[in-house]
Amino acid sequence: MQTKWMQTGFLLVGLATLTGVTARAQTDVAASLYGAFNGTTTANGVTQSPSNAAGGLLEVRHIAKPWFGYEGTYSFNRANQTYSEKTYPVCGVCNASTIYTQVSNNAHELTGDWVASLKIRNLRPFALAGGGVLFDVPSGQATTTTVITLCGVGPCTPGSTTSTTSASTTTKPVFVYGAGVDWGLLPHIGLRLQYRGNLYKAPDLTKVFTSTNAFTHTAEPVVGVCFRL
Numbered sequence: 001m002q003t004k005w006m007q008t009g010f011l012l013v014g015l016a017t018l019t020g021v022t023a024r025a026q027t028d029v030a031a032s033l034y035g036a037f038n039g040t041t042t043a044n045g046v047t048q049s050p051s052n053a054a055g056g057l058l059e060v061r062h063i064a065k066p067w068f069g070y071e072g073t074y075s076f077n078r079a080n081q082t083y084s085e086k087t088y089p090v091c092g093v094c095n096a097s098t099i100y101t102q103v104s105n106n107a108h109e110l111t112g113d114w115v116a117s118l119k120i121r122n123l124r125p126f127a128l129a130g131g132g133v134l135f136d137v138p139s140g141q142a143t144t145t146t147v148i149t150l151c152g153v154g155p156c157t158p159g160s161t162t163s164t165t166s167a168s169t170t171t172k173p174v175f176v177y178g179a180g181v182d183w184g185l186l187p188h189i190g191l192r193l194q195y196r197g198n199l200y201k202a203p204d205l206t207k208v209f210t211s212t213n214a215f216t217h218t219a220e221p222v223v224g225v226c227f228r229l
Contacts, residue, residue, distance in 0.1 A: 026069075028182075030059040030192050032224020036077045036107075041202050043212035046085050048202050050216070053078040055107075057196075057222060061115060069115045071128070073176075079107035079136060083209040103167050103205045104139040109198070111176050122184035126194075134174040136203040138167035167205050174200040180222070188228045196220040 034057055038050035055077025063069035083101040113130030180194025198218040204211030 026063040028226045028228045030224050030226035032057040032222045034220040034222040037219045039216045041212040041214040041216050043214045046209050048212045049082045051080040071113050073111045075109045079105045101208045106137045108135040124182040127179045129177045131175050134172045136170045170203040172200045190226050192224045192226045194222045
């Protein structure tokens with residue numbers, strides 16, 4: 001009889017624990033806007049300069065326990081690339097030139113992240129880390145190349161020429177980290193403020209230049225609205 005009561009007690013405690021964890025679980029979706037601020041890289045005699053741009057971010061997040069969860073994200077922003085290279089005159093050569101290649105490009109990113117969070121009244125600060133794939137897709141599959149010639153000593157005609165060449169899509173792994181806070185405004189609606197950092201290798205989009213193949217970083221301050229399901 002005593003064993004039966006003990007088994008019943010353990011069962012009730014287990015059910016209560018499971019119910020408590022389930023009650024604290026939370027699933028939400030968020031839609032946000034961000035600014036993508038990109039770093040410039042230089043290697044292999046080439047300087048690669050991405051443009052800064054605005055973007056959009058969609059998140060589906062599940063907090064399975066009071067402090068631990070995970071999320072899936074998709075983000076998009078313009079990520080135009082400029083490649084440049086300078087050549088300098090040597091003895092007997094009259095001209096120096098600078099070559100610019102501009103690629104109109106869209107960046108699509110898919111990631112899966114681990115999320116650590118803690119609820120304090122109507123605030124939920126969090127930190128995240130994860131990884132995924134970054135797709136750089138040129139617009140129109142073409143690049144514009146400009147060659148500017150500057151004359152030195154000897155016969156030379158200064159000026160510039162422009163040509164168009166093909167561009168190609170690249171896929172790169174990306175590491176993501178960040179932190180922020182959810183601020184509950186209504187029972188199922190809140191404001192999400194966060195910072196996300198992306199670390200990845202510079203994309204190789206044009207055949208005119210090789211990529212710098214260097215690691216670069218994108219900083220993303222983010223503001224959005226989250227909806228708790």
